[in-house]
Amino acid sequence: MVLGTDEFIPLAQAQVSARGLPSLPVVTVPHPIGGIPASLVAAKAEAIVERVLRALTENPDASRAAAGGAGPSMEAPGDIEEFQTWLMEQGWGDGLPAIPPTRERVARMLSGTRRRPDDIAAILVPRLGRASVEAIAANAVMAGARPEHFPVILAAVEAVADPAFNLQAIQTTTHPCSPLVIVNGPITQRLGIHAGGNVLGQGARANAVIGRALRLTLQNVGGARPGKEDRATHGHPGKYSYCMAENETASPWEPLSVERGFAAGESTVTVCGSEAPHNINDHASTTPANIVTTVASVMATVGSNNIYLGGEPLVVLGPEHAATAASSGWSKDDFRCQVWEQSAVPLASFAQENIARFATIFPGGFKDRPPGAVARIARDWRDIMVVVAGGAGKHSALIPTFGATRSVTRRITDEQNEGGR
Amino acid sequence: MHIVDPASSSAAAAKTLAPRPVSLQGVTIALLDNSKPNASVLLERVGELLTARGGARAVRVWGKPGSSIGASVAVLEEIAAVARVALTASAD
Numbered sequence: 018m019v020l021g022t023d024e025f026i027p028l029a030q031a032q033v034s035a036r037g038l039p040s041l042p043v044v045t046v047p048h049p050i051g052g053i054p055a056s057l058v059a060a061k062a063e064a065i066v067e068r069v070l071r072a073l074t075e076n077p078d079a080s081r082a083a084a085g086g087a088g089p090s091m092e093a094p095g096d097i098e099e100f101q102t103w104l105m106e107q108g109w110g111d112g113l114p115a116i117p118p119t120r121e122r123v124a125r126m127l128s129g130t131r132r133r134p135d136d137i138a139a140i141l142v143p144r145l146g147r148a149s150v151e152a153i154a155a156n157a158v159m160a161g162a163r164p165e166h167f168p169v170i171l172a173a174v175e176a177v178a179d180p181a182f183n184l185q186a187i188q189t190t191t192h193p194c195s196p197l198v199i200v201n202g203p204i205t206q207r208l209g210i211h212a213g214g215n216v217l218g219q220g221a222r223a224n225a226v227i228g229r230a231l232r233l234t235l236q237n238v239g240g241a242r243p244g245k246e247d248r249a250t251h252g253h254p255g256k257y258s259y260c261m262a263e264n265e266t267a268s269p270w271e272p273l274s275v276e277r278g279f280a281a282g283e284s285t286v287t288v289c290g291s292e293a294p295h296n297i298n299d300h301a302s303t304t305p306a307n308i309v310t311t312v313a314s315v316m317a318t319v320g321s322n323n324i325y326l327g328g329e330p331l332v333v334l335g336p337e338h339a340a341t342a343a344s345s346g347w348s349k350d351d352f353r354c355q356v357w358e359q360s361a362v363p364l365a366s367f368a369q370e371n372i373a374r375f376a377t378i379f380p381g382g383f384k385d386r387p388p389g390a391v392a393r394i395a396r397d398w399r400d401i402m403v404v405v406a407g408g409a410g411k412h413s414a415l416i417p418t419f420g421a422t423r424s425v426t427r428r429i430t431d432e433q434n435e436g437g438r
Numbered sequence: 439m440h441i442v443d444p445a446s447s448s449a450a451a452a453k454t455l456a457p458r459p460v461s462l463q464g465v466t467i468a469l470l471d472n473s474k475p476n477a478s479v480l481l482e483r484v485g486e487l488l489t490a491r492g493g494a495r496a497v498r499v500w501g502k503p504g505s506s507i508g509a510s511v512a513v514l515e516e517i518a519a520v521a522r523v524a525l526t527a528s529a530d
């Protein structure tokens with residue numbers, strides 16, 4: 018059986034259903050358990066022990082069936098405005114207007130791939146939803162995508178389902194994170210996936226619809242409904258859509274895809290379990306070392322998931338900062354190594370209760386450390402991710418991650434689109 | 439208007455719960471700590487009370503690699519082999 022707090026009941030119920038055990042008993046205590054004295058937690062235990070005893074010794078009613086899909090197609094209101102209301106009532110919208118995924122529109126979306134509509138691209142948690150190519154196409158239509166965007170969307174869905182990404186946690190955590198899609202290679206030019214000024218803002222259709230299609234697929238097929246299975250305390254605006262291209266022509270270094278072993282002419286998606294961007298302002302520095310000082314200082318903070326869970330914080334260097342960082346012959350590795358070295362926070366800066374908690378999660382970093390010890394923002398300098406994007410200006414962006422997640426890079430494989438149209 | 443179902447079907451396979459013991463008398467209880475703060479306090483106190491009131495023989499605690507990472511198959515198999523009932527936690 019499962020013990021939980023009342024706030025987390027929707028997630029617990031989704032879990033037992035997805036595991037095929039919808040009648041597994043769930044007993045709740047009032048939220049929260051964490052961040053309160055142990056004596057109060059023990060009192061909560063006393064209040065539920067009789068219910069736990071019954072749940073463990075009485076066979077539950079097994080008549081509750083696991084929730085299944087409604088079928089491949091269904092009837093929806095034909096009026097475009099009524100459709101929006103209906104979509105939200107189904108729990109399938111994100112609040113913005115969506116295009117109805119009619120059979121005709123989904124068929125057009127499917128023309129963007131050679132894959133069969135019933136091919137399962139991924140099984141998406143927490144619901145264990147079958148992300149068939151057709152179901153992903155339906156969400157892509159709703160997001161406003163066009164057929165030529167579809168191979169990027171398919172690759173992104175496959176990437177988030179890689180076990181290294183830890184999608185279960187990304188979908189259900191209280192932490193504000195969402196998959197950031199970074200696209201590399203020639204497909205960015207062909208589709209107009211924006212990499213320049215306002216790269217993480219509004220205004221580029223390809224970025225908007227690719228990120229939104231992934232989000233709607235994760236919400237609807239994966240079953241991460243806001244406030245239900247998606248337990249985000251705040252979330253962030255990138256949960257509507259979070260997609261960018263690397264500004265390869267403005268970068269002094271090799272692109273992310275090449276760094277990860279792909280050929281320069283190959284197109285890839287990389288997904289990261291990312292927070293919202295945080296600005297790094299430096300209008301004065303003219304040397305790599307001084308840029309590093311500013312970047313590392315913005316990264317080094319006690320309230321970050323990365324500092325105790327590890328993971329790969331991402332630095333999106335603006336082209337002007339990148340040019341400064343690469344001057345004097347610095348490589349990308351030189352830069353990330355120096356950033357990591359300087360992203361040090363004295364353990365004395367942490368609250369003692371957090372030191373005690375982090376010591377159980379990351380003993381090497383926080384348990385019985387000598388006076389003067391520091392914690393760094395990543396476990397290893399190689400975990401500092403660096404891409405170049407954005408337009409003119411002396412700004413960069415820090416994008417921390419959930420921590421217990423690894424970025425995943427996948428080649429965009431659809432030949433029909435990769436061959437040009 | 440006909441639309442394509444954007445949720446698709448679920449691959450969740452229906453399973454049958456093991457029959458419950460009629461009492462906890464002499465039973466070993468497994469606690470799977472989700473490693474969130476105070477989860478162990480709640481679970482262990484429930485375990486103590488179940489021992490006192492239900493007559494359980496023993497309470498044993500297992501852990502997960504982290505709160506956002508599932509228990510290993512080895513841990514789940516060990517729990518299944520050692521314990522008659524298991525409690526786990528979900529939440530903050």
